[in-house]
Amino acid sequence: METVLEVRGARHNYGATPALAGVDLDVGAGECVALLGPNGAGKTTLVNLVVGLLPAKEGRVRVCGGDPRLASTRRRLGVVQQSLGFPNTLKVVELVTGAAVRAGMPRSAAGPVMAELDLTDLAGRRAAKLSGGQRQRLQLAMALVADPRLLVLDEPTAGLDVPARKRFWQLLVERRARGTGVLVTTHLIEESSAVADRVVVLNHGRVLASGTPDELVARLPDRTVIARTALGRDRLAVLPGVVSVRNDGEHVHLGTRTPEALLRVLLAEDPGLSDLRVEGAGLEEAVAGLIERGAA
Amino acid sequence: MNAKVFGVELTDELRGIVREPTALFFSIVMPVAFFALFVSLFGKFSSGGLSAGTTMVATFGAFGVVSVVLMNPGIGVAADRERGWLRAKQVSAVPIGVTLAAKVIAALPYAAGVLLAMTATAAATGALDAPVPALLRILAVLMVGALPFALLSLAIGFQTGAGAATAVLNAILIPSAVLSGLWMPLEIMPAFFGDVAPFLPTYHLAQLALAQLTGAPVLTHVLVLLGTTIVAAALAAVSYRHARS
Ligand SMILES: Nc1ncnc2c1ncn2[C@@H]1O[C@H](COP(=O)(O)OP(=O)(O)OP(=O)(O)O)[C@@H](O)[C@H]1O
Numbered sequence: 171m172e173t174v175l176e177v178r179g180a181r182h183n184y185g186a187t188p189a190l191a192g193v194d195l196d197v198g199a200g201e202c203v204a205l206l207g208p209n210g211a212g213k214t215t216l217v218n219l220v221v222g223l224l225p226a227k228e229g230r231v232r233v234c235g236g237d238p239r240l241a242s243t244r245r246r247l248g249v250v251q252q253s254l255g256f257p258n259t260l261k262v263v264e265l266v267t268g269a270a271v272r273a274g275m276p277r278s279a280a281g282p283v284m285a286e287l288d289l290t291d292l293a294g295r296r297a298a299k300l301s302g303g304q305r306q307r308l309q310l311a312m313a314l315v316a317d318p319r320l321l322v323l324d325e326p327t328a329g330l331d332v333p334a335r336k337r338f339w340q341l342l343v344e345r346r347a348r349g350t351g352v353l354v355t356t357h358l359i360e361e362s363s364a365v366a367d368r369v370v371v372l373n374h375g376r377v378l379a380s381g382t383p384d385e386l387v388a389r390l391p392d393r394t395v396i397a398r399t400a401l402g403r404d405r406l407a408v409l410p411g412v413v414s415v416r417n418d419g420e421h422v423h424l425g426t427r428t429p430e431a432l433l434r435v436l437l438a439e440d441p442g443l444s445d446l447r448v449e450g451a452g453l454e455e456a457v458a459g460l461i462e463r464g465a466a
Numbered sequence: 467m468n469a470k471v472f473g474v475e476l477t478d479e480l481r482g483i484v485r486e487p488t489a490l491f492f493s494i495v496m497p498v499a500f501f502a503l504f505v506s507l508f509g510k511f512s513s514g515g516l517s518a519g520t521t522m523v524a525t526f527g528a529f530g531v532v533s534v535v536l537m538n539p540g541i542g543v544a545a546d547r548e549r550g551w552l553r554a555k556q557v558s559a560v561p562i563g564v565t566l567a568a569k570v571i572a573a574l575p576y577a578a579g580v581l582l583a584m585t586a587t588a589a590a591t592g593a594l595d596a597p598v599p600a601l602l603r604i605l606a607v608l609m610v611g612a613l614p615f616a617l618l619s620l621a622i623g624f625q626t627g628a629g630a631a632t633a634v635l636n637a638i639l640i641p642s643a644v645l646s647g648l649w650m651p652l653e654i655m656p657a658f659f660g661d662v663a664p665f666l667p668t669y670h671l672a673q674l675a676l677a678q679l680t681g682a683p684v685l686t687h688v689l690v691l692l693g694t695t696i697v698a699a700a701l702a703a704v705s706y707r708h709a710r711s
């Protein structure tokens with residue numbers, strides 16, 4: 171498989187703050203890699219190195235064999251950035267058409283991509299006046315219209331509603347089938363696991379784990395105990411056999427390899443325990459477990 | 467390929483001006499109002515056969531042009547960065563030179579606007595007496611001579627916030643204008659001003675414009691402005707590549 175992204179020993183500090191501490195990462199043509207990790211893990215910093223916004227002071231970053239700091243290399247790139255703002259003076263259709271021309275594509279490439287992302291009705295609107303999810307779709311259109319060899323997407327699903335998110339993952343699958351490599355960061359771990367060929371977990375600027383979603387799930391707790399409980403997070407974390415604790419508001423999700431033993435302790439500790447279920451663990455529990463273990 | 471890219475870059479910049487014309491209007495109003503004041507006070511005095519109102523089109527015109535092209539591009543890109551739009555440009559496949567050229571060319575409507583308004587003001591006060599070809603040459607010299615100042619503006623704008631850019635650029639503009647004799651002739655200023663002036667590109671721009679009326683030699687001024695352009699272009703390019711995002 172042809173490599174469209176190669177990162178070796180990438181490091182980056184913001185002043186005294188270390189953000190990346192030596193990261194290796196590859197993306198092949200037609201491969202989708204999900205970059206996961208908690209807030210502040212270094213995902214955006216890595217993305218900024220890959221798209222040429224930051225210089226690689228140490229280590230090596232190559233996009234289709236070229237240095238992304240060079241404009242000619244960036245012809246191969248489509249980028250969705252975290253928290254991008256748009257100018258007040260440009261319209262949706264002008265931005266997508268402009269992105270096509272800048273990438274060496276014909277102006278006519280804009281129409282179909284805008285239709286794909288449901289932007290046709292918004293064509294004449296000023297970009298700065300769009301809603302958050304609409305702006306996100308606009309960015310995606312500007313990235314896709316370049317027909318890039320490598321798509322780099324930093325939280326592209328932020329602010330998208332459920333249908334838009336489905337559409338988005340579907341578009342990624344289509345592009346991947348046409349040989350585009352994809353690097354995508356997201357906090358929607360379960361959704362990404364359906365599309366990602368490989369998952370890379372980043373924390374404190376280091377790669378904690380990397381593999382197929384199934385491999386990561388297999389390395390970690392294979393059961394999730396879900397319940398409504400009065401017990402606090404700190405107490406839960408030290409119960410025997412608990413590998414990860416996650417709270418989704420109403421319920422806690424406890425990752426474990428020994429659900430039976432855990433259930434006995436839980437019931438003894440909290441007589442008011444309710445809504446109890448045990449499920450097979452997913453990628454989300456696996457990643458949470460990896461990060462917790464890595465931090466310990 | 468690059469011509470098409472330059473086309474969309476320039477079109478986007480011009481849309482920015484046409485769709486928010488208040489910025490254009492107000493940045494022209496200030497220097498022109500100053501000019502109207504000075505020309506109505508001193509415009510009828512004359513020296514060396516030229517009315518002050520006429521020479522002021524060259525000197526104050528240089529101030530007007532420099533003030534608009536030094537302020538606007540820099541403040542614009544600083545605002546773009548604060549808005550988070552500059553990063554989108556930086557990751558695009560557009561070569562630096564094309565982006566900078568489009569931004570600099572897009573500053574010229576400001577320069578043209580200020581010059582036309584000043585010339586009209588001078589004519590309206592009856593203080594203007596120069597042959598039309600000489601006037602046209604002054605306008606051409608000032609438009610082209612504006613380029614290095616637009617580049618310098620960008621170099622600063624890529625590094626600062628919009629508020630800081632306004633302050634820094636003003637801190638460069640006003641002293642350079644006064645020291646170069648753009649507001650009042652150097653002859654009536656302290657001698658020290660005349661010693662400093664030749665080190666300022668603003669002085670050479672004004673002298674080059676004046677030479678279109680007096681026929682004085684222009685080579686030094688042209689060379690200094692060329693050198694300034696090269697240095698400013700390099701600064702702008704480095705600043706763009708290292709712009710904080
Ligand atoms: N411009 C900056 N200046 C200083 N520190 C920064 C800057 N950008 C990021 N950092 C720091 O670098 C670290 C990594 O940040 P980064 O934005 O890469 O995280 P992230 O994984 O993208 O997080 P999130 O999920 O919140 O987007 C954090 O500690 C952050 O505070």
Ligand SMILES: [Mg+2]
Nearest residue numbers: 213214215252
């Ligand atoms: Mg981020």
